[in-house]
Amino acid sequence: MHEKYDWKSVENFGGGGEYVPQICQLAEQIPDAIFLSVNFEELNAMCHGLHIHVIPFFRFYRGAEGRVCSFGCTIAAKFKDALAKYGTEG
Structure with missing residues (x-):
């Protein structure tokens, strides 16, 4: 397991249509x-209950801190910026 990511998970809710190839590449x-x-x-009702109103949608978690970032994203650069910011401990 890559030590930089062993404590983090990312959630993508939704299909994202034209964004699926980019998400798969990531x-x-x-x-x-x-x-x-x-x-x-x-699962529209569930998504709205989780405050997910756009797709694709990402959530970043960091160990005991729990969720550290969440956003709807159609631009890969925004995802990569969040990954750079939350991709290492401390």
Whole structure:
């Protein structure tokens, strides 16, 4: 396991349509991150209950700190910026 990511998981809710290839590419580049996909159309009530109103949507967690960042994102640069910021402890 890559030590930089062994304490973190990432959630992706929704299909993202045209963003799926980019998300899949990121998942391949970061094998220790956990990407989840939820059908936004079928589970709309659940997504809104979790305050997820756009797709794709990402949440970053850091060990005991819990969720440290969450955002809807259609720009890979925003995801990569968050990964750089929360990708190391301390």
